[in-house]
Amino acid sequence: MTDASDLLGIAALLDPAEAQVQSRVRAFVDSRIKPNIAAWYEQAVFPRELIRELAALDLLGMHLEGYGCPGRGPVEYGLAMMELEAGDSGLRTFVSVQGSLAMGAIHKHGSEKQKEHWLPRMAAGDVVGCFGLTEPTAGSDPSSMTTHARRDGTGPDAGWIINGKKRWIGLASIADIAIIWAMTADGVRGFIVPTDTPGFTATAIEPKLSMRASIQCEILMENVQLPASAQLPGAIGLRAPFECLNEARYGIIWGAMGAARDSYQCALDYSRARLQFGKPLAGYQLTQEKLVNMAVEINKGVLLALQIGRLKQHGLVQPHQLSVGKLNNCREAIKICRDARAILGGNGITLDYSPMRHANNLESVRTYEGTDEVHTLIVGQHITGLPAFR
DSSP states (O other): OOOTTOTTOGGGGSOHHHHHHHHHHHHHIIIIITTTHHHHHHHTOOOGGGHHHHHHTTOTTTTOOSTTOOOOOHHHHHHHHHHHHHHOHHHHHHHIIIIIIIIHHHHHHOOHHHHHHHHHHHHTTSSOEEEEOOBTTBSSOGGGOOOEEEEESSSTTOEEEEEEEEEEEETTTTOSEEEEEEEETTEEEEEEEETTSTTEEEEEOOOOSSOTTSOEEEEEEEEEEEOGGGEEEEEESTHHHHHHHHHHHHHHHHHHHHHHHHHHHHHHHHHHHOEETTEEGGGSHHHHHHHHHHHHHHHHHHHHHHHHHHHHHTTOOOHHHHHHHHHHHHHHHHHHHHHHHHHHGGGGGSTTSSHHHHHHHHHHHHHTTSOHHHHHHHHHHHHHSOOOOO
């Protein structure tokens, strides 16, 4: 696959199945997302009609095994996320929330009955899920969550009553089920909550300057009653949601480079065609410096993602490595998008061009699944052996 950003021949490091996935998803993005994304973004519309199309591409729960899930490898999954985010971060976010967070929680921590009931329908796009961890006052520190679940009666068959608020929950207002994390007498536990349960309300957060073609919500739960079977039996303690977040962080490492690559390509094409002082912008040294710096960082970022993907493929990836990837690639992607906008001049603030939209979206991507500060401290603890979170 010819790619003006691939200075190092990275495409040659992919096996045929990986390259095929990348090509197929890129073609979908080019035909279905790029022609429409400016209008979706401007109108703050999430294109729900794409859900089953994404399912038909085997993108929902793509990396999960069994239960109707595609069972693709980590690098295939990562490449798909990179191509989706070259279209828009919000649409890559949908796939991450559905597959890595909601489906991932059930796949990792659910009972056999829960897996068989929910996962095939979620993989087909018939059921949409969301993941409720973050709260209005508990973002980077989920251990301080105030959402709580108490037993409704005694004995092993006793149900649960949940009260609390969650905020910045992707897809919640269109979701059929929510994976809700709540404090119990025995610590943090996870629950599958049908969103039509009385007392459960999801409200979209508007207006937004970022992720406008996506949905983020606040959830209010007032005496939400659940049966005992709603609890995820394997979800014990904060380690359970963190395992899901690590899957989503992995997708972001790749995805951010998709937004960066699309912005770079946009600036490169524009600078070749735009004449200033009698010659193309691309013919000036300062423009070439910007383009070279972008391309170099994209190559470094994709190689970083690929290395983490290969580690993951062999079961060797460590949490601090995911933090290195998210910290670096989000940080560099935003800079690339901003520099690309600068090359576009005044035209770059319009939705005719993608870099400013990508940069705005990446402000959210850089924040969720762990801020720069949180990932810096995760890597710092690995290096020094000393936690510095408090």
